Amino acid sequence: MSEFVVKSPKHCAKQGFYGNKLNKKLLYAISTFLISLLSLILLIYLLLHPSKPEFFLREANLYQLNLSGPHLLNSSIQITVVSKNPNQKVGIYYDQLQLYASYKGQQITTEASLPPFYQGHQDDNILTALLIGSFLPVASSFGDEVSRDQNTGTLVLSLKVNGRLRWKVGTWVSSRYRLNVDCVTVMAFPNSFGPLNSKKVIQCSTVV
Numbered sequence: 001m002s003e004f005v006v007k008s009p010k011h012c013a014k015q016g017f018y019g020n021k022l023n024k025k026l027l028y029a030i031s032t033f034l035i036s037l038l039s040l041i042l043l044i045y046l047l048l049h050p051s052k053p054e055f056f057l058r059e060a061n062l063y064q065l066n067l068s069g070p071h072l073l074n075s076s077i078q079i080t081v082v083s084k085n086p087n088q089k090v091g092i093y094y095d096q097l098q099l100y101a102s103y104k105g106q107q108i109t110t111e112a113s114l115p116p117f118y119q120g121h122q123d124d125n126i127l128t129a130l131l132i133g134s135f136l137p138v139a140s141s142f143g144d145e146v147s148r149d150q151n152t153g154t155l156v157l158s159l160k161v162n163g164r165l166r167w168k169v170g171t172w173v174s175s176r177y178r179l180n181v182d183c184v185t186v187m188a189f190p191n192s193f194g195p196l197n198s199k200k201v202i203q204c205s206t207v208v
Contacts, residue, residue: 052206073133074136159182161182
């Protein structure tokens with residue numbers, strides 16, 4: 001004998017109700033997953049493609065550049081640098097910044113360290129440092145090179161900034177990245193006694 005099961009309309013309606021409810025839950029779960037995935041992709045994009053910070057040499061004053069003996073140099077340079085974060089959504093932690101000056105490939109000051117700081121979205125920070133060199137060894141041709149520049153009336157200096165930084169997006173902070181900045185300035189020899197200076201704002205090259 002065959003057995004037939006006949007479902008009433010009420011039973012079918014009840015099954016359809018639970019089916020629609022299950023479909024809605026599934027659709028909600030899929031939508032939530034896709035939104036989370038898109039948010040994650042956007043976050044990764046911001047983390048991997050932040051704009052590098054910008055540095056500007058605002059002022060440099062060379063107070064001393066004297067040889068003590070044929071190969072030892074004494075120097076004193078006051079510099080002012082502006083650091084800018086161009087990112088709208090990414091902050092920057094500067095964990096370490098070391099500055100020094102060089103002349104024709106030779107380091108003419110010891111490194112000066114700046115304290116760590118955080119730079120918010122599109123913020124500017126003014127950094128100042130006094131760079132000193134005491135009895136630094138230089139090439140035997142150093143004095144002749146400075147004399148030639150003095151005859152031409154200008155001297156070219158390079159300010160170096162080396163350090164490490166971290167990107168910050170929301171509460172997430174990246175690992176450390178190396179930072180290298182190079183600011184080249186041309187300083188004119190004064191007609192009278194006084195320091196060489198440069199007060200023209202110069203944009204520096206930045207590598208992260």
